[in-house]
Amino acid sequence: MLIREAKVQDAPAFVALFDRVNSETTFMLFERGESPTSVEHQSQIFEHWAKTDxxxxxxxxxxxxLIGFxxxxxxxxxxxAHSIYIAMGVLQAWVGRGIGRSLLEALExxxxxxxxxxxxxxxNYNNERAIRLYEKFGFEREGVKRHALRIxxxxxxxxxxAKLIGG
Ligand SMILES: CC(C)(COP(=O)(O)OP(=O)(O)OC[C@H]1O[C@@H](n2cnc3c(N)ncnc32)[C@H](O)[C@@H]1OP(=O)(O)O)[C@@H](O)C(=O)NCCC(=O)NCCS
Structure with missing residues (x-):
């Protein structure tokens, strides 16, 4: 198992992974087939992010x-600019094996x-596995966004x- 930064060439596999993760649970922001990025757009995003940080x-x-991101x-x-907003997902066949934690370590x-x-x-308030991972990783609850989602x-x-890091 390898954790690494995604490159432009990963765009097709990444878009496919994202859609699969979205379709496996109700915990993501998007439903199956709703992914907001095409492969071309995702390639542009990877390029832009690499250039601009x-x-x-x-x-x-x-x-x-690809099994998680x-x-x-x-x-x-x-x-x-000192803040970074995070989204993540691991294929259901691979959850509970420390991949989520390793991905967060890489991002941090x-x-x-x-x-x-x-x-x-x-x-989501009922996403117990994710909340537990985030709390163990040092995230704290800051507030409730009421009726944030319709599922x-x-x-x-x-x-x-959120988790504060650095100075
Ligand atoms: C949330 C998610 C990213 C976590 O990734 P993961 O690889 O499963 O996470 P890890 O295995 O690194 O850690 C999971 C932690 O959750 C906890 N956990 C494991 N199984 C659990 C379960 N059935 N119920 C509650 N908590 C559980 C454990 O505390 C574990 O940490 P520990 O092994 O150190 O005790 C992944 O489960 C996922 O993609 N879920 C579906 C999509 C999703 O919810 N995305 C996040 C949206 S905010």
Whole structure:
């Protein structure tokens, strides 16, 4: 199992992984087939992020297949550039084996190396596995976004969570 930064050439496999992760649980922001990026757009995002340090994706690869990812996008403008907003997912066949934690470690290492100060994310209130991982990793709950999501006809609350790093 290899954790590494995603490159432009990963765009097709990454877009496929993202859609699969979205389709496996109701814990992601998007439903099956709703992925907001085409392969071409994703390639452009990877290129832009590599040039500007405005974001990063780490993937977990097993037997040349992508099985998990963490994506972080920095805040826009100087006043928010110290923050990075995170989304992540691991294929259900591979959850509970420490991949999520390894991906977060890679992302935090990247954020430290860029002098960033705040990791932030939003998580469904009932996503126990994710919340447990984030809390063990040092994230704290900051607030509730009430009825943030509408899933299968029900409004669902989400927690804002964040971890402060560096100085
Ligand atoms: C959330 C997710 C990214 C975590 O990745 P993962 O590889 O499963 O995470 P890890 O194995 O590194 O750690 C999971 C931690 O969750 C906890 N955990 C494991 N199984 C659990 C379960 N059934 N219920 C609750 N917590 C559980 C454990 O504390 C574990 O840490 P530990 O092994 O050190 O005790 C992954 O499960 C996933 O992609 N889920 C579906 C999509 C999703 O929820 N994305 C996040 C949206 S905010």
């Amino acid at each position: 405005s974001g990063v994706v780490f993937v977990c690869e097993e037997d040349k297949e 963490v994506a972080g996008r920095r805040g826009v403008g100087r006043r928010q 290492g990247w954020a430290q190396s860029k002098g960033l100060h705040r990791l932030e994310l939003m998580v 299968d006809g029900h409004y669902i609350d989400a927690f804002y969570m």
